[in-house]
Structures are given as C-alpha cells and as structure tokens.
Amino acid sequence: MRLPKGATLTVVDPCGEQVSDLFLFAADDHDEWFSSGRTTDYANTIYVGPGSSLYSNRSRVMATVVEDSVGVHDLTLTPCSQDTFDILYPDLGGAEHPSCFANLAGAFAPHGISPDRISTTLNVFMDVWTDLDGELHIDPPPTVPGDRFVVRAEMDLLVGVTACSAEKSNNGRCTPIDLRVDA
Amino acid sequence: MRLPKGATLTVVDPCGEQVSDLFLFAADDHDEWFSSGRTTDYANTIYVGPGSSLYSNRSRVMATVVEDSVGVHDLTLTPCSQDTFDILYPDLGGAEHPSCFANLAGAFAPHGISPDRISTTLNVFMDVWTDLDGELHIDPPPTVPGDRFVVRAEMDLLVGVTACSAEKSNNGRCTPIDLRVDA
Numbered sequence: 001m002r003l004p005k006g007a008t009l010t011v012v013d014p015c016g017e018q019v020s021d022l023f024l025f026a027a028d029d030h031d032e033w034f035s036s037g038r039t040t041d042y043a044n045t046i047y048v049g050p051g052s053s054l055y056s057n058r059s060r061v062m063a064t065v066v067e068d069s070v071g072v073h074d075l076t077l078t079p080c081s082q083d084t085f086d087i088l089y090p091d092l093g094g095a096e097h098p099s100c101f102a103n104l105a106g107a108f109a110p111h112g113i114s115p116d117r118i119s120t121t122l123n124v125f126m127d128v129w130t131d132l133d134g135e136l137h138i139d140p141p142p143t144v145p146g147d148r149f150v151v152r153a154e155m156d157l158l159v160g161v162t163a164c165s166a167e168k169s170n171n172g173r174c175t176p177i178d179l180r181v182d183a
Numbered sequence: 184m185r186l187p188k189g190a191t192l193t194v195v196d197p198c199g200e201q202v203s204d205l206f207l208f209a210a211d212d213h214d215e216w217f218s219s220g221r222t223t224d225y226a227n228t229i230y231v232g233p234g235s236s237l238y239s240n241r242s243r244v245m246a247t248v249v250e251d252s253v254g255v256h257d258l259t260l261t262p263c264s265q266d267t268f269d270i271l272y273p274d275l276g277g278a279e280h281p282s283c284f285a286n287l288a289g290a291f292a293p294h295g296i297s298p299d300r301i302s303t304t305l306n307v308f309m310d311v312w313t314d315l316d317g318e319l320h321i322d323p324p325p326t327v328p329g330d331r332f333v334v335r336a337e338m339d340l341l342v343g344v345t346a347c348s349a350e351k352s353n354n355g356r357c358t359p360i361d362l363r364v365d366a
Contacts, residue, residue, distance in 0.1 A: 031297065031299040032299065035261060035302070035303070036220070036303070037219070037259065037260055037261035037302065037303035038261050038266075040259055040260065040319065041259075041260050041261050041267065041271075041319075042267075042270050042271065044318060044319050045316075045317045045318050045319060046259070046313055046317045046319065047317040057299055057301075057302070058266075058299070059264065059266030059267070059270065076220065076223055076224075076229070076259075077220055077223065077224050078218060078220035078221050078224050081242065083221075083241075083242030084224065084225075084242070087225050087242065088224075088225065114214065116214040116215065116240055116241070118240075119218070119220065119240070119302055120218070120219070120220035120303070129315070129317075130229055130313050132312070133228075134228045134229045134230040134312075135227060135228050136223070136227050136228060136229065
C-alpha cells in the first residue's frame with residue numbers, strides 16, 4: 001500500500017500472539033529501502049520502540065514509531081519463505097506453505113518491485129533474543145488482543161505488511177493482523 | 184574481485200585488532216546478494232565460524248567458512264559510511280571520512296552495481312554483542328597479528344572486501360588487511 005508522508009499506519013494484533021512482518025520502499029525510488037542494519041546501527045540497539053527511527057539504506061529516516069503498546073519487535077530475521085520451511089522444518093517434507101515472503105512479494109509486485117529486493121524485515125511483535133553464545137531464541141509474541149504498533153511515514157512510502165505464516169513463530173497458530181491508515 | 188566457484192579467499196589481519204567488511208554478489212546475476220538475515224536465520228546464531236554457510240537473498244549457499252582462527256565476526260551492522268560518521272560521531276563535524284561503504288561501492292562500481300545494492304555486510308573480526316536489553320556493544324577486535332578467516336566460493340562470486348575505516352571499531356587505529364585468493 002502507499003503511505004503518504006505524514007500518514008500513520010497502525011498494526012493491531014486482534015487475537016494476541018501474532019507476528020507481522022513489515023517492509024518499506026520509498027514510493028518514488030525503489031532503490032531506497034528499509035535497512036534493518038542502519039536502523040540497528042544508528043540506535044545502537046536491536047529493538048525499536050516509541051520514537052525509534054526506521055532508516056533506509058541511504059541513511060534517511062523513512063518512518064518513526066509513534067506508538068507501541070508492546071515494546072518487543074525483531075530486526076534480525078528475514079521474512080519466512082518457502083525456503084525457510086524447507087530448510088528449517090524438514091518434517092514438513094517440502095510441502096507448499098504460505099509465507100511472509102510470498103505475501104510481501106505479492107504486495108510489491110504491482111509496483112514493479114522484484115522479490116529479490118525484499119531484505120530483512122521489521123518483524124512487529126516478534127520476540128527474538130540472543131544469548132551470550134550468539135544463539136537465537138524465538139519466544140511467543142508477548143501480545144494480548146488489541147496490542148498495537150503505530151508508525152508515521154517521514155517520506156512517501158510503499159509499505160508491505162503481512163501476518164506471519166510460520167506457526168512456530170506464533171505460538172502454534174496463525175491469526176489475522178488488522179491494519180489502519182490515518183492520513 | 185571475481186572469486187570463481189571452488190576458489191578460496193583468505194582474509195588476514197597482519198597487525199591485529201582490525202575489522203574487515205565483506206559483501207558478496209552472484210557474479211552472473213547481481214540481483215542475488217549476501218543476506219545476513221538468511222545466514223543468521225538458517226544457522227540460528229548471530230555468529231559465523233568454521234562450516235558456516237553464507238546464504239544469499241535467494242536462500243542459496245554463496246560461500247562456506249573453511250578456516251577461522253578467531254571465531255568472532257559480526258552479521259548485525261551495516262558498513263560504516265559517511266552518514267555513519269555524520270550521525271554517530273557529530274564531534275567530527277561532518278568532515279569527509281574514508282568508509283567501508285565508499286570502499287565497497289568503489290569495488291563494485293566497475294561491475295555496474297549501484298551502491299544502493301550493498302546491504303548488511305559480514306564484518307570479519309568485528310566483536311559485536313548484545314546485552315539482554317538489546318543494547319549493542321562493540322569491543323575491540325580480538326585478533327592478533329596473522330589471524331585469518333577463509334571462505335570458499337560455492338558459486339561464481341563478486342567479492343567486495345575492505346579494511347574498516349572507523350577508528351572506534353578498531354581500537355583507535357586503522358591498519359591494513361591482507362587478502363589472498365587460491366584457485
């Protein structure tokens with residue numbers, strides 16, 4: 001979806017314990033995209049919260065977090081894809097599976113953006129932490145029904161956002177995500 | 184540089200305490216590039232070491248770590264750029280500063296690759312860790328003179344690699360990195 005500069009996007013978890021993957025492009029120049037690395041680097045933290053800037057690969061602020069009832073979101077992991085399920089969950093036997101990556105690819109395709117351009121996402125409500133040995137731990141999303149995360153566009157944006165399709169990242173079940181845009 | 188499938192690249196720190204940023208593209212299709220997120224995700228760790236696979240955005244193995252005398256490398260941070268110095272080190276007053284990003288951009292430019300395509304790098308010998316509050320800590324590289332990191336290409340690659348230009352990431356001084364390619 002197109003999110004004009006100054007508009008806000010509200011991501012709501014209506015049922016609780018549901019992750020939502022989000023990615024951004026500059027609306028008028030798709031070579032400018034959301035950089036989890038720049039966002040992490042400039043804030044010196046792997047987390048985002050109220051007041052956080054979401055930076056582009058060109059080190060410009062694409063969006064600002066203006067409200068956040070949870071405080072736990074992930075900037076480390078790529079959106080789940082068919083490859084993710086094939087590699088991490090071989091017990092699924094390679095069966096076709098819905099994925100965040102496919103959903104995001106579908107959202108950006110009408111804008112002429114190749115799936116190859118989708119990098120590491122902002123994984124809203126995803127509770128990923130790292131122990132001192134560097135091992136990743138994915139805990140169930142700490143959300144309760146109605147929890148919300150609101151960003152304001154600081155430039156004209158194309159936003160892709162999806163409810164996560166990986167059962168293991170959502171405490172065993174996948175539920176909807178509600179979205180609202182306020183101009 | 185072009186690194187053919189099966190060849191190895193050895194990165195040596197001849198003086199100690201020096202970081203080296205590395206990025207990869209598939210030689211024959213620049214829409215396939217090194218994904219720190221996929222690499223982290225599939226190995227379930229923020230670190231790489233002997234045997235680690237370096238994945239592309241298409242979830243294919245681009246390279247394998249075959250030797251590593253250090254065991255500490257970073258997959259979290261983007262290469263330092265002029266913006267990095269401007270944003271993180273305002274005491275420098277916006278003065279022009281050499282950077283990993285500019286060096287990598289220069290390395291890939293002859294291949295027709297835009298700087299916009301350079302994503303989060305593998306930061307060889309960089310000691311970044313995260314505390315339980317999510318705050319990043321950058322410790323001096325734990326390398327001693329002669330420490331090395333060797334990767335084998337699993338597809339034909341374009342490799343960009345640079346000694347890091349950020350004094351604060353290299354215990355206050357920037358020194359060379361030596362490279363060797365073995366076919």
